Amino acid sequence: SQKIEQNSEALNIQEGKTATLTCNYTNYSPAYLQWYRQDPGRGPVFLLLIRENEKEKRKERLKVTFDTTLKQSLFHITASQPADSATYLCALNNNAGNMLTFGGGTRLMVKP
Amino acid sequence: GAVVSQHPSRVICKSGTSVKIECRSLDFQATTMFWYRQFPKKSLMLMATSNEGSKATYEQGVEKDKFLINHASLTLSTLTVTSAHPEDSSFYICSASPSGQYSNQPQHFGDGTRLSIL
Numbered sequence: 571s572q573k574i575e576q577n578s579e580a581l582n583i584q585e586g587k588t589a590t591l592t593c594n595y596t597n598y599s600p601a602y603l604q605w606y607r608q609d610p611g612r613g614p615v616f617l618l619l620i621r622e623n624e625k626e627k628r629k630e631r632l633k634v635t636f637d638t639t640l641k642q643s644l645f646h647i648t649a650s651q652p653a654d655s656a657t658y659l660c661a662l663n664n665n666a667g668n669m670l671t672f673g674g675g676t677r678l679m680v681k682p
Numbered sequence: 683g684a685v686v687s688q689h690p691s692r693v694i695c696k697s698g699t700s701v702k703i704e705c706r707s708l709d710f711q712a713t714t715m716f717w718y719r720q721f722p723k724k725s726l727m728l729m730a731t732s733n734e735g736s737k738a739t740y741e742q743g744v745e746k747d748k749f750l751i752n753h754a755s756l757t758l759s760t761l762t763v764t765s766a767h768p769e770d771s772s773f774y775i776c777s778a779s780p781s782g783q784y785s786n787q788p789q790h791f792g793d794g795t796r797l798s799i800l
Binding site: 612 | 686688716723724725726728731773775777786787788789790791792793794796
């Protein structure tokens with residue numbers, strides 16, 4: 571069966587450290603993978619998109635990697651700040667091509 | 683740019699009431715909008731794809747007579763939860779993209795509607 575797995579346990583890190591979140595998928599062949607941030611009671615906000623032929627994508631303090639062999643994407647936040655505390659969702663297109671399917675999200679807590 | 687507005691943000695009503703949720707693209711036209719449902723600490727589950735000027739496409743297991751979708755203009759889609767019951771209580775979120783429904787484009791989400799049925 572198809573699965574998109576993110577660590578359901580909250581990730582607690584100290585301010586200034588690098589946060590690394592994992593997204594693993596099974597039985598998908600995504601051409602694109604996206605990462606979103608969601609704050610409590612709000613809709614998700616788009617952060618980054620990475621294509622299957624891209625190994626890495628960066629935006630300011632954010633970095634995303636995409637390994638189609640391991641079927642995994644890693645999402646890094648460097649020099650983390652308490653304001654980075656939120657739930658981070660990965661999403662990818664299903665095998666039909668167009669629709670986005672979301673992982674369960676990982677809650678990140680950055681402590682001062 | 684690419685702002686999606688959702689209204690109301692919160693609804694509390696009695697069982698049996700029908701509730702309408704609006705999703706508007708404020709600065710772009712959206713031929714396609716998406717409706718999601720999210721349970722506490724769970725992921726977004728796609729309910730249906732709303733297509734301007736035609737019938738919505740529902741995901742498996744979603745009752746189309748229960749969740750009525752109307753997409754009468756390029757900037758407005760509505761979701762009506764008919765005869766709502768406590769099990770329909772959830773967080774409903776819409777999304778749209780200026781570029782349509784392609785997975786290589788980011789989706790822009792509304793801020794969601796918290797529906798509580800007593």
